[in-house]
Amino acid sequence: MKWKINSCTKNFQTGYWHWTDGSNVDYINWSPTQPSNPETEGCGQLMQDPWQGVIEYQLEKMKWNDISCDTPMEYFVCKRRGCI
Secondary structure, eight states: OOEEEEEEEEOTTTOOEEOTTSOBOOOOOBOTTOSOOTTTOOEEEEOOSOOSOHHHHHHHTTOEEEEOTTSOOSEEEEOOOOOO
């Protein structure tokens, strides 16, 4: 199961990450080695599957990874206004 941060996308011209409403991403939780492919991976993914070794997975679990926007994902995390 992989989660996509909907829709945390990168503007390749400016290099800034933003939400689909155009606002800048004001919270980040990147894995220690991410984002790693700024030229080709313009969407964010929430690491859920233990696709790496056990130690690496524990360090990266629930952290963000940059990924190609064409990669199919099963679930999404959406931005919403906070509750007061």
